[in-house]
Amino acid sequence: MRRRRTAHSEEFKGEIAKMNRQSYSFIHERDASPKLLLSEPSGYTAEILLFGAQVVSWKNERRQELLFVSSRAAWNVSKAIRGGVPICFPQFSNLGTLEQHGFARNRLWSVDKSPSPLPSPSTSTSTSTSTSTSTSTSTSGSTPSTIDLVLKSTEDDLKTWPHRFELRIRISLSAGKITWIPRVRNTDSRPFTFTFALRNYMPVSDISEVRVEGLETLDYFDHLLQGERCTEQADAITFDGEVDRAYLSTPSKIAVIDHERKVTYELRKEAMCDAVVWNPWDKKAKALPDLGDSDYKKMVCVDSAVIETPIALKPGEEWKSRQDLIYVSSSYFSGTLDPSKVLGYMGMK
Ligand SMILES: O=P(O)(O)OC[C@H]1O[C@H](O)[C@H](O)[C@@H](O)[C@@H]1O
Numbered sequence: 001m002r003r004r005r006t007a008h009s010e011e012f013k014g015e016i017a018k019m020n021r022q023s024y025s026f027i028h029e030r031d032a033s034p035k036l037l038l039s040e041p042s043g044y045t046a047e048i049l050l051f052g053a054q055v056v057s058w059k060n061e062r063r064q065e066l067l068f069v070s071s072r073a074a075w076n077v078s079k080a081i082r083g084g085v086p087i088c089f090p091q092f093s094n095l096g097t098l099e100q101h102g103f104a105r106n107r108l109w110s111v112d113k114s115p116s117p118l119p120s121p122s123t124s125t126s127t128s129t130s131t132s133t134s135t136s137t138s139t140s141g142s143t144p145s146t147i148d149l150v151l152k153s154t155e156d157d158l159k160t161w162p163h164r165f166e167l168r169i170r171i172s173l174s175a176g177k178i179t180w181i182p183r184v185r186n187t188d189s190r191p192f193t194f195t196f197a198l199r200n201y202m203p204v205s206d207i208s209e210v211r212v213e214g215l216e217t218l219d220y221f222d223h224l225l226q227g228e229r230c231t232e233q234a235d236a237i238t239f240d241g242e243v244d245r246a247y248l249s250t251p252s253k254i255a256v257i258d259h260e261r262k263v264t265y266e267l268r269k270e271a272m273c274d275a276v277v278w279n280p281w282d283k284k285a286k287a288l289p290d291l292g293d294s295d296y297k298k299m300v301c302v303d304s305a306v307i308e309t310p311i312a313l314k315p316g317e318e319w320k321s322r323q324d325l326i327y328v329s330s331s332y333f334s335g336t337l338d339p340s341k342v343l344g345y346m347g348m349k
Pocket residue numbers: 093094100101223244276278
């Protein structure tokens with residue numbers, strides 16, 4: 001593979017940083033944004049673009065890709081890659097005057113090489129109504145590998161969103177689990193509000209065979225019905241057409257169960273009380289230039305989000321949240337994948 005020498009490659013050439021439990025290396029590919037590689041002892045790896053702080057690959061010890069990336073993803077990044085886990089800030093979707101999903105996913109972030117310790121829950125300001133108080137631990141019990149990335153307001157961004165902020169994301173990798181800890185600090189002299197989402201593109205064998213559990217009976221805004229408020233009637237979400245919904249006041253655990261692939265993704269979240277479920281289906285997929293025509297069959301987005309009640313921060317305040325994405329293969333279970341066993345294993349039932 002050809003390597004490109006850039007300012008970043010000069011600065012970080014050959015660097016393996018191991019400070020404050022950080023363990024990453026830089027990858028430089030031709031015509032692509034610098035990428036960071038996180039690895040951990042049991043063989044899981046993650047690749048993170050500095051452009052958008054977007055995780056674009058998460059692999060297990062057998063080198064199987066655990067995130068969806070479009071077959072037509074545009075890697076010469078001028079906008080967020082279609083796939084992985086883009087970060088939507090300070091606006092989710094088109095719910096405001098900014099560009100769709102906000103600008104954070106389309107900016108070059110920096111590595112925070114000497115990150116400050118995470119604030120304890122009592123010192124951090126969380127204005128969202130999280131339903132969770134739990135703190136996840138590494139599924140392997142080993143120390144995770146972490147990287148801290150930071151985005152600050154630029155003079156250009158201040159023209160469209162006139163609020164000075166610092167957005168920090170700590171991404172940690174351990175066996176079977178990847179964690180995001182986003183923090184937004186108001187560094188301005190006036191209060192501001194924002195919405196936020198971690199958009200998780202998960203790969204599935206066949207979208208028609210997928211169930212999303214944990215959102216039943218909840219209210220949601222249906223983007224396909226001009227944001228109309230509806231109530232989920234089904235006992236699990238299944239897919240036979242386009243879905244674009246923001247579920248409200250969701251539990252801290254949601255499961256995406258792929259019967260055919262015999263895999264379950266468990267999404268655990270704190271301080272992000274909404275959850276978005278999105279699949280574009282065939283017509284919309286054809287309209288998206290960076291999504292293959294039939295890619296919609298192989299993906300589903302289930303996002304941790306704060307949408308209904310935007311986060312409000314006074315000057316100096318900080319909001320902190322957390323998302324764990326946990327990969328559970330049916331090899332943990334004997335015989336056929338039984339959703340009730342999976343959910344029982346996860347402590348959901
Ligand atoms: O194409 P993107 O900007 O990544 O957005 C992908 C989708 O995200 C959200 O769910 C919006 O409600 C959709 O209308 C949009 O198509």
